[in-house]
Amino acid sequence: CNRGNADGTPPNVVIIGDSYGNSFTTILEEVALQKNSKLIYEQYGHGQCPGILDYGPKKWCANFSQEVFNKIKNTPSINTVIMAIHWPYYLASSWRWNESNLAYSQEETSKALEKTIIAYRKIGKNVVFVYASPGIANPKVCAERRIRISNALDQCKVTKVAAMDGQYYRPYLDPMLKRLNVAIFDPMVYLCNATECKVRDGNKIFYASQAHLSGFGGQYLARKAAPELKQLLNY
Secondary structure (H helix, E strand, O other), X not given: OEOOOOOOOOOOEEEEEOHHHHHXXXXXXXXXXXXXXXXXXXXXXXXXXXXXXXXOOHHHHHHHXXXXXXXXXXXXXXXXXXXXXXXXXXXXXXXXXXXXXXXXXXXXXXXXXXXXXXXXXXXXXXXXEEOOOOOOOOHHHHOOOOOOOOOOOOOOOEEHHHHHHOOOOHHXXXXXXXXXXXXXXXXXXXXXXXXXXXXXXXXXXXXXXXXXXXXXXXXXXXXXXXXXXXXXXXX
């Protein structure tokens, strides 16, 4: 868990999800620093556990997700629940849980997500669904080198086509999200143009790992998407 900027104060926004959710706190950290911000946030998460109800290994994921739900239910100050999860993991056809024989089909995962969204709405919470960031296979290739081969290919690029290949999960979730009229935050809107996706600004790299935002990446997104985030987070 990440206590965010709450520091004992009841939060008005909570992020649930796996390690991707934890990296998303880099965005909220920047938002909370903006002038006149009233955002008070915390993050409740567990690595390789999406925070979906009745989903995943019971001992270390499903039970944890239920505890998170109960805590949010019993915290009246929380207005908004952000679901920031690395969906390419859980909607991959070959996905298997670590230390478990459990496996879920894409349809089963979609239904579990729908059940969770409905449950949070029933207890009076707004839900914001976050799509996965484009990511980069190896952020280390973006680091500046003292010596470069002049004709070497610049590997610190992600084409829009390659980024969309990693967004294969969207057709499984988009119809449900549209039907439930779920608020969505899509990092690709701010990181990608028609041909490629931005992975750094000058010498500041946006990713700490293949899919996890760095502090610089969160700061960049927070500033670019400030008006939308303020509206979505309802603070």
